[in-house]
Amino acid sequence: MYIGILTHCVANNFGANLQSLSTASYLKTNGYEPVFIRWDSYLEERNRFMSPEQLDIHQHFLEKHGFVVTDSCRTDEDIVNIIKRYNIKNIIIGSDAVFTVDSWIEKVKISRRGFRYKSQLDKTFPNPFWIPFRNQIDDDLRYFYLSPSCQSSLYRLWSVKDKKRMKECLSHASFISARDRYTSEMIKYILNTEIPTMITPDPVWGFNYNFTNLPSKEAIIKKYNLKENYLLVSFYKGAEPDSIWFTNLERDALEHDMYCYSLPMPQGIFNSPLNKNISLPLNPIDWYCLIKYAKGYIGHNMHPVIVSIHNQIPFFSIDQHGRKIISRIVRDDKSSKIYDLLDRLGLLEYRISKNSLKKIHTSEICKKIIEFDTKKEAEISQRMYVEFLDLMTAICHKLES
Numbered sequence: 155m156y157i158g159i160l161t162h163c164v165a166n167n168f169g170a171n172l173q174s175l176s177t178a179s180y181l182k183t184n185g186y187e188p189v190f191i192r193w194d195s196y197l198e199e200r201n202r203f204m205s206p207e208q209l210d211i212h213q214h215f216l217e218k219h220g221f222v223v224t225d226s227c228r229t230d231e232d233i234v235n236i237i238k239r240y241n242i243k244n245i246i247i248g249s250d251a252v253f254t255v256d257s258w259i260e261k262v263k264i265s266r267r268g269f270r271y272k273s274q275l276d277k278t279f280p281n282p283f284w285i286p287f288r289n290q291i292d293d294d295l296r297y298f299y300l301s302p303s304c305q306s307s308l309y310r311l312w313s314v315k316d317k318k319r320m321k322e323c324l325s326h327a328s329f330i331s332a333r334d335r336y337t338s339e340m341i342k343y344i345l346n347t348e349i350p351t352m353i354t355p356d357p358v359w360g361f362n363y364n365f366t367n368l369p370s371k372e373a374i375i376k377k378y379n380l381k382e383n384y385l386l387v388s389f390y391k392g393a394e395p396d397s398i399w400f401t402n403l404e405r406d407a408l409e410h411d412m413y414c415y416s417l418p419m420p421q422g423i424f425n426s427p428l429n430k431n432i433s434l435p436l437n438p439i440d441w442y443c444l445i446k447y448a449k450g451y452i453g454h455n456m457h458p459v460i461v462s463i464h465n466q467i468p469f470f471s472i473d474q475h476g477r478k479i480i481s482r483i484v485r486d487d488k489s490s491k492i493y494d495l496l497d498r499l500g501l502l503e504y505r506i507s508k509n510s511l512k513k514i515h516t517s518e519i520c521k522k523i524i525e526f527d528t529k530k531e532a533e534i535s536q537r538m539y540v541e542f543l544d545l546m547t548a549i550c551h552k553l554e555s
Contacts, residue, residue: 251303387417
C-alpha cells in the first residue's frame with residue numbers, strides 16, 4: 155500500500171530530513187510503501203544562502219536511502235496528479251511546522267527600503283498541507299496529521315475567511331495530533347471545540363529504532379579528526395556570542411577535559427573563534443552521530459535537543475525561538491517550541507533564552523553539562539519512544555480500517 159507523505163522532506167535542515175527518514179523507515183518496516191510528495195516551491199528563496207554541495211545533500215537525502223520522492227509539485231493540480239498516479243488513498247502530513255501561517259502583521263517586513271508586504275508560500279493559506287484540493291480527488295482519500303506544529307504563528311489574527319476554510323479542511327482529517335501545546339491550542343481554536351488536541355512526539359524520538367544503519371563512534375571520531383571528549387557548539391551565523399564568550403567556554407570546558415568544536419548550520423559556519431571546526435558539506439546522518447557521540451551539546455535549535463535526550467547526551471539549549479513582541483525585539487519565551495518541550499519534560503534548567511545568554515557564565519554552562527542527569531534523560535527517551543510507538547500504531551490502525 156502506497157502512503158503519501160507531505161512534509162518539509164527536502165528542506166535544507168538536518169532535523170527536517172531526519173524526521174522524514176524516521177517516519178518513512180517506520181512505515182517501510184511495517185509493510186507500507188512511503189511516497190514523499192515533494193512540494194518545495196517555498197525553498198527557492200532560501201536556497202541562495204547555501205552552497206551547492208550542501209544543498210544537493212538535503213535535496214537527495216531521502217532518495218539515497220531508498221525512498222521515493224516525487225518530482226517537484228508547484229500547484230495543487232501537480233499534487234492531485236501524483237496522488238492519482240500512485241493510487242494513494244492515505245496521506246500522512248507532518249511532522250514539522252506544516253501549520254505555520256503568517257497573519258497580516260507577520261507579513262509586514264521591515265528592511266532598509268522601508269515596509270513591504272510578503273509571506274513565503276509555505277506560510278500562506280491555503281497551501282497543500284491543509285489538503286485544500288480534497289474535492290478534486292475521490293471521496294475515499296484520507297489524511298492524517300502526525301505531530302504538526304504552527305510554530306508561533308499569531309493564529310488569533312488569521313482572517314475569518316481563512317479560519318472558516320481551515321476548519322473545513324481539518325474537519326475532514328482522519329487523525330489530528332499536535333507537536334506542542336501552542337499548536338494544540340491553535341487546532342482547538344480553529345475547530346471551535348473544548349476538546350484539546352493530543353500532543354504527540356516528533357518522529358526523531360524513534361530514530362535509533364527506525365534507522366539502525368549508523369556509523370560507529372570510532373568511525374565518526376576518525377572521519378572528523380575529533381578528540382574523544384568533544385563538546386559541540388552550534389549557532390546561526392550572525393546570532394553567535396562575542397569572541398570573549400567562546401574564549402571563556404574553551405577555557406572552562408578544558409578544565410573538565412572537554413574540547414570544543416563548532417558544529418555548522420546548513421547555511422554555513424557561524425563566526426567561530428574556536429580552534430576546532432567541523433566543516434560543510436555535512437550529511438544529516440553524520441550530523442546526528444556527531445551529537446549522539448558527543449560529550450555534550452551547546453547551542454541553537456530544537457532537534458539537537460531531541461537527539462541529545464534520545465541518546466542520553468548532556469545539552470544546554472540557547473533558545474532562539476518564540477514570538478517577537480515589543481517592536482519585535484523582546485521574545486515571548488513560552489511560545490517557543492524548545493521552551494514547550496523542555497517544560498513538559500521537566501528539563502527547563504538546561505535552557506536559556508538567547509537574549510539572556512549574558513546572564514549565565516560559561517563555567518556554569520560547563521558545570522550543567524558535567525553534572526547533567528543522564529539517567530533522567532534515559533527515562534524520558536524511553537517514555538517518548540513509547541509515545542511515538544502509540545502514535546504510529548494508532549495511525550497504522552486507521553490505515554488498515
